[in-house]
Amino acid sequence: MIEMRTIEESKVETVHIVRPNHLNGAGRLFGGILMQWMDEVAGIVGSRHTRCNCTTASVDNLRFIRGAYQKELVVIIGKVTYVGTTSLEVRVDSYVEDKDGMRRPINRAYFTMVALDENDTPCLVPRLDIKSEEEKAEWEGAKKRRAMREKRKTEGF
Numbered sequence: 001m002i003e004m005r006t007i008e009e010s011k012v013e014t015v016h017i018v019r020p021n022h023l024n025g026a027g028r029l030f031g032g033i034l035m036q037w038m039d040e041v042a043g044i045v046g047s048r049h050t051r052c053n054c055t056t057a058s059v060d061n062l063r064f065i066r067g068a069y070q071k072e073l074v075v076i077i078g079k080v081t082y083v084g085t086t087s088l089e090v091r092v093d094s095y096v097e098d099k100d101g102m103r104r105p106i107n108r109a110y111f112t113m114v115a116l117d118e119n120d121t122p123c124l125v126p127r128l129d130i131k132s133e134e135e136k137a138e139w140e141g142a143k144k145r146r147a148m149r150e151k152r153k154t155e156g157f
Contacts, residue, residue, distance in 0.1 A: 003126035007135055010048035011079045012041050015097070018072045028067035029074065034094060035062070038109055041078040042090040046113035049080050049088060050125045054113040057087060060145055062109040066096075073097040074106070082142030086122035087114045089142045110145055 016022075016037055024030040039056055046054030068074050075095045082089040090111045095103035117123040130136050 004129045005049055005080075005126045006129045006131060007079050007081075010045050011077070012044045012048070013075065013077045014041055016074045016076070018068050018070050018074060020070060023070060028069060029072075031064060034068070034074070034107060035059075035109075037074070037076055038078075038092045038094060038107070039111065041076045042092050042111035042113060045078040045080060045090045045092075046088060046111075046115065049083070049128075050115040050123075052123060053116045053120075054088075055116060057112040057114045058149060060110040060112070060149065062107070064107055066104070066106050068096050068106055075103060078111075080128055081110070081138040082146065083125050083128045084146070086125060087112055088125055088128075089113075089145065091138065110142070112149070 014037065018029050022029055022033045039059075042056065043054055073096065075097050076092060077095075078090050078092045080088055081091045090113055092107075092109050092111060093105060094107040095105055097103050115123050115125045128139070130139055
């Protein structure tokens, strides 16, 4: 029987407080710190979906929308958008949350994660059980992003 999982089964949300050691020279959250937090979320999403170790193969469309500053809360949400044979795409969105709970987007990226068995060899991933029109639209977008990644790989850029 083919294993299937829903998007909700592996969805992850983390919260971080921006501290002085997270700031760059301009007083904003250092992009590398945010990327680390996002990569960790993508890895957890991948591991939850596959129930094995996952490694980051690539990151697409890493887009910084606005900065985050000291003492702000950064909320990071990751979810599976697409699965292949041994890999999956994880969308990771980052927000600054104010004291009223309002979230403003600061970053979005798509991570390609590869599932690994106990010998660090790529292994099959469970299928994705698409439940809504939004999830289907995300799947279709992921297919286009995957095709672009393949084209870049083939053409060497």
